[in-house]
């Protein structure tokens with residue numbers, strides 16, 4: 001039976017929320033990824049430059065687990081720096097990886113400049129055979145239609161117990177099933 005570890009990076013709580021729900025579903029530990037510098041501006045720049053920032057996660061601790069789930073946000077349509085570093089560590093440890101992002105672009109916009117499709121493709125490209133499943137959880141699934149887009153962190157849409165609706169629940173359930181079914185292959 002696979003032993004999972006969930007690693008997440010989260011600035012405004014959405015990836016943490018998804019990671020914790022998944023950890024309840026997969027009955028496994030989750031751990032926050034903490035980069036050595038946790039400033040949006042610095043991380044954004046490093047993400048643009050495709051540089052993975054060192055974090056608190058060591059290859060040694062990953063090695064204990066058989067599969068790793070990585071969760072974090074999309075920023076500027078990019079694979080963000082702490083996730084890049086974590087992905088590389090898991091690949092070096094030859095782990096099966098399940099990679100998910102949270103974002104605000106809708107599924108219909110996933111191929112746009114700021115959509116999640118490119119990020120999932122890049123993660124898959126980095127990990128080749130190690131990245132087994134990918135998924136995206138958009139805040140548009142819980143976003144009231146009238147909410148206006150804002151660049152401010154404090155005004156970003158939050159996924160909470162109150163708005164955790166059936167659509168998001170079923171996407172999360174399907175992702176957990178996909179992860180578990182991989183184990184049987």
Ligand SMILES: Cc1cc2nc3c(=O)[nH]c(=O)nc-3n(C[C@H](O)[C@H](O)[C@H](O)COP(=O)(O)O)c2cc1C
Nearest residue numbers: 010011012013014015073075076077102103104105
């Ligand atoms: C600096 C910044 C840039 C963002 N850029 C994008 C983007 O390009 N595409 C997108 O879909 N969402 C974007 N978002 C929205 C986040 O991906 C979304 O709110 C995510 O759920 C945040 O995750 P977190 O709460 O775990 O930090 C951005 C958010 C921030 C703060």
